[in-house]
Each structure stands twice: as C-alpha cells, then as structure tokens.
Amino acid sequence: MTVAFLNGEYLPLSEAKISPMDRGFLFGDGIYEVIPAYHGRFVGFSAHMRRMRDGLAALQITDPYQEHAWRDLCQELLARNDGDDFGLYLQVSRGPAAQRQHRYPEQVTPTVFAYVFPIAQPGAGDPAAVKCWSVASVADRRWQRCQIKSVALLGNVMHLMEGVAVDAEEVLLFNDRDELTEAAACNVFIVQGDHVFTPALDHQKLPGVTRALLLDMMHQSGDWTVSETIVTRAMVDAADEIWLTSSTKEVAPVTQRDGHPVGGGLPGPMWSRAQQMFARHRFDY
Numbered sequence: 001m002t003v004a005f006l007n008g009e010y011l012p013l014s015e016a017k018i019s020p021m022d023r024g025f026l027f028g029d030g031i032y033e034v035i036p037a038y039h040g041r042f043v044g045f046s047a048h049m050r051r052m053r054d055g056l057a058a059l060q061i062t063d064p065y066q067e068h069a070w071r072d073l074c075q076e077l078l079a080r081n082d083g084d085d086f087g088l089y090l091q092v093s094r095g096p097a098a099q100r101q102h103r104y105p106e107q108v109t110p111t112v113f114a115y116v117f118p119i120a121q122p123g124a125g126d127p128a129a130v131k132c133w134s135v136a137s138v139a140d141r142r143w144q145r146c147q148i149k150s151v152a153l154l155g156n157v158m159h160l161m162e163g164v165a166v167d168a169e170e171v172l173l174f175n176d177r178d179e180l181t182e183a184a185a186c187n188v189f190i191v192q193g194d195h196v197f198t199p200a201l202d203h204q205k206l207p208g209v210t211r212a213l214l215l216d217m218m219h220q221s222g223d224w225t226v227s228e229t230i231v232t233r234a235m236v237d238a239a240d241e242i243w244l245t246s247s248t249k250e251v252a253p254v255t256q257r258d259g260h261p262v263g264g265g266l267p268g269p270m271w272s273r274a275q276q277m278f279a280r281h282r283f284d285y
Contacts, residue, residue: 003080004115005073010080013115022111024093026100028152030111031055032091035074036119036247039084043247044209044285045071051207052090055149061094064110077114086116087248091151119248125276127253127267133170133244134256136163137233140173140181146204160184170244172236172257175204180231183244186252187211188231191241191270196226210245214274217281241268250282251275 002013023029033052036043049067056063065073074088091113097105123130142155163171163184172188173181180199182188187208189198196218201207218224236242240263242254251274253267 002115002117003077004113005077006113007111010076016113016115018093018111018113019096021096021098021100022093023095023097023108024091024111024151027102028150028154029059030091030093030151031059031061031149032089032151033149034247035088035090036122037074037078037086037088037116038122040075040078041283042071042074042088043282044213045074047209047212047285048247051149051209052092056092058145058148059094059150060104061092061110064092064112073114077116081116083116083118085119085121087119088114088116090114093151122250122279122282123275124279125272125274127272130253130267130275132255132267133252134168135170135172135183135242135244135254135258136166136168137236137258138162138171138173140175140204142173144203146181146206147201149206156184166259168256168258170254172242174233178233180233180236181205182208186244186246186249189214189243189245189251190231190236190239191243191268192235192239194225194270196224196270196274197231197235198226198228199231200228208245208247210247210250210278213282213285214245214251214278216285217277218274221277239263241270243271243274251278 004013004016006016033048035048093111095108095110097108159171170183175181181204218226242262244252253271254262255265
C-alpha cells in the first residue's frame with residue numbers, strides 16, 4: 001500500500017481526494033517536482049526546492065512550507081512506505097475556489113499533494129548495463145514559459161506521443177530557428193569530440209536539476225570542456241553522442257535518432273565518464 005500526503009494528512013494513496021473545483025484540476029494551475037531518493041538519501045533536494053519556490057513565485061502561489069518543513073514531510077513519507085529507491089512527487093496547486101474563473105481568487109488555500117513511486121537503482125556508467133534510448137526529432141510547439149515546472153504538461157505529452165507513434169521513446173524538440181530546446185521530459189546534451197554542449201537556459205527550457213548538478217560537477221572537476229550555448233540541428237546531426245538528463249534517468253545515452261544510430265549505436269565513452277562522475281557525487285548536493 002502506497003502512503004501519500006494530502007493537505008497535512010498521511011493516508012493511503014487510494015483514499016487521497018481533491019475537490020473538483022481545485023484550480024490544479026481545472027486549469028493546470030500548479031507546480032510540481034520529482035525528487036529521487038536512494039536508501040533514504042535525496043539527490044539535489046535543495047536545488048529542487050529552489051526551483052519549486054521559483055515556480056510558485058512565478059505563479060503567485062504562496063509556498064506553504066519552509067524548506068526544513070518540506071524536508072521533514074518528504075523524509076516522513078519515505079519512512080511510511082516500504083522500499084529503498086523512490087521518486088518523490090510533490091505538487092502544489094493554487095487550491096479550490098468557489099467559482100471557476102480565469103482570474104486568480106484572492107483568498108484560497110493551496111493544495112499540497114505528495115506520493116512516492118519506485119525507481120530503478122541508478123547506474124554507475126557501465127555501457128553493458130545501461131538502458132539506451134531512441135529519440136525522434138520534432139518541432140517544438142509548446143508554450144513560451146517552459147522554465148516554469150507547471151503541472152500543465154499537455155504539450156509535452158503530445159510531443160512524447162509523436163515519438164511513440166514512430167517507435168521512439170523520447171523526442172528532441174527544435175524551435176522555429178532549428179535550434180535544440182530540450183526533450184519532452186528531459187534536458188539534452190550533445191558531444192562533439194571531447195567537447196560537451198547543452199542548450200543555454202531561457203524561456204524554452206526547464207532548468208533541470210540533474211542538468212545543473214552535472215554541469216557543476218564538470219566545472220568543479222576542471223577536466224571537461226563544456227559549453228552552454230545555442231545548439232543547432234546541424235550540431236545535433238554531427239554529434240558523436242547525445243545524452244538525456246532527468247531526475248529519474250540521471251545521464252542516459254541516446255543510441256538511435258530518427259531511426260539511425262548515434263555515433264556507433266552504442267553508449268559512448270564520454271557518456272560513461274559523465275555517469276561515473278555523477279554516481280560519485282550525486283549525494284553531494
């Protein structure tokens with residue numbers, strides 16, 4: 001039985017109910033985070049909290065807890081569920097209002113929901129053991145505030161299903177200037193030779209926590225040549241390696257794009273090096 005948290009109460013997930021007038025349900029008016037935890041240890045907890053606070057502020061939703069209270073809530077939720085490795089889903093919506101109207105209501109109490117789901121033990125950079133990903137290239141047609149981790153993910157879902165339709169597991173999104181933005185549920189890195197590139201952050205990309213941690217590890221080590229810059233379709237076409245990054249995938253190698261192998265069609269040496277480094281330092285943040 002999965003134990004969830006809803007508005008101050010721990011209860012079975014099957015018993016968690018919200019009002020049909022909740023603005024998260026009616027408008028997608030809310031923010032969410034997914035935080036990985038392995039054997040009770042969170043990865044990037046403070047970074048996830050900073051991003052959630054930024055999103056709540058952008059939507060003018062009052063953060064219902066201080067960071068220490070969020071951490072206590074999350075630790076308690078882990079303790080109440082059986083298992084070792086979890087993704088912890090947090091969602092804060094604006095809450096239920098008396099009337100359905102586009103204008104934000106003046107007096108409303110946010111709805112706070114959290115639950116856990118099992119995730120696989122992360123890898124250590126072994127090419128023989130890693131799951132490899134296939135992607136399709138599609139035009140990015142989402143809204144222009146992708147830096148907000150909104151629960152309104154229909155655009156991302158529709159793009160992902162474009163990939164599914166051609167037997168791909170993810171998509172690479174390109175804007176109207178043929179520049180790489182991100183994937184449906186991940187940030188993207190490419191490798192050319194020994195140089196790592198990732199699209200610079202703006203309103204078209206979510207500021208991924210795993211992306212941020214990996215970049216910090218690279219800069220701290222001093223052994224990487226990495227650029228946050230515009231990444232064109234031509235650069236992606238010429239890439240020796242492509243990586244996806246997310247909280248539950250960490251650093252994942254793409255070995256097929258649009259039905260063709262990436263590099264040699266196997267996880268590349270730079271990916272292995274990056275994931276090994278991430279495995280050594282994932283709990284440093």
